[in-house]
Amino acid sequence: MPLEFGLWRVDDTPVRVATRAMPLESRLEQLIEADPGILGSPLLLIGRQVTTRYGKVVDLLGMDAEGGLHVLELKRDRTPREVVAQVLDYGSWVQDLTNEQIRDIYASYARGRGLPAELDEAFALRFGGSPPEVLNATHALTVVASEIDPATERIVTYLASGFQVPVNVLFFRYFEDEGRSYLARTWLIDETEAAAPPAGGKRRGKQEPWNGTDWYVSFGDDPAGRDWDDALRHGFVSAGGGDWFSRTLRSLPLGARVFTHIPRTGYVGVGTVSEEPQPFADALLDADGEPRRMADLPLKGTYRRAGDEADGTDEDRREWIVPVTWERAVPRDQALWRPGFFANQNSACKLRARFTIDEVSRHFGLTEQP
DSSP: OOOOOOOEEESSSEEEOEEEOOSOHHHHHHHHHHOGGGGSSOOEEEEEEEEOTTSOEEEEEEEOTTSOEEEEEEESSOBOTHHHHHHHHHHHHHTTOOHHHHHHHHHHHHTTTTOOSSHHHHHHHHHSSOOOSBOOSSEEEEEEESOBOHHHHHHHHIIIIIHOOOEEEEEEEEEEETTEEEEEEEESSOTTTSOOOOSOSOOTTOBOOOOSSEEEEEOOBOTTSBOHHHHHHHTEEEEOSSHHHHHHHHTOOTTOEEEEEETTTEEEEEEEEOSOOEEGGGOEEEETTEEEEGGGSOOSSOOOOTTOSOOSSSOOOOOEEEEEEEEEEOOGGGOBOOTTOOOOSSSEEEOOOHHHHHHHHHHTTOOOOO
């Protein structure tokens, strides 16, 4: 069904504003690049005029807050149905992009544009958090045009509504009035009705590769509980209060390199796991070069917990201690944090975020990389 845009300037009487052809397709591309928000949803642009492995060129490539990729194909004038085959071809390329390839595309785009050099930092500045571990779990294909022919409309509607192909058309109209220019937009298929790309699919290779050594640890420094000064002095990380909190920490293997983060503060230490995890009551830690029971040390924090003893349930509420030999660790007030750094609610997990590993290592003067 043809879409009709109208815009009126209201003085004493309404005066219709004239519709004009967009001066250049590149002009529309520049406007979207300057503010992707005019598309209607927050996007981080990661590429412009990106060449696919088939030798075709994608006008704009974006990423949403969930790490999904958005292919934007711009057409200034009436759009023939062949453009649908074009964007589907782009979709066959984009669905296989790996985490590393996506980061390379962004790095090439950022170069010379005054943008953050790393995708993690750009993502954090755009969306307020670090990117998800899995990028490109979904993708969307959007034709941006002033109008389309009836055959294109039928094909797009058929694919999107009948087969959940993530394709849609975004219409723009360009207006001029008394020396001012305006854009108006609407979707062919309402975004709330458009089929969401099916979950799952090919995910292999879309996480950053893990080096087999580095782990993230969250140390919950709390006035009523743990104290980072204890961990800094005696060499340990810990978690407890329930199975959910301690389970991941207890999975840390001997020799693991741990990047330790205090929530809402930053990274405070990098070290190597030197002993197996032990409950607080049994843990031995370094005290001036001698091993001593942790329970006998003069600690600032509290590590004994209500329910430490058997309470008739299977829940393990004990504080679990993992001894660590610090390569470099600093007081809390010297913690390092940058937008885009990895943070996670788990007590421990594999650290794949190369941006975080590199920046923390550089800041702490760690030269040996696994």
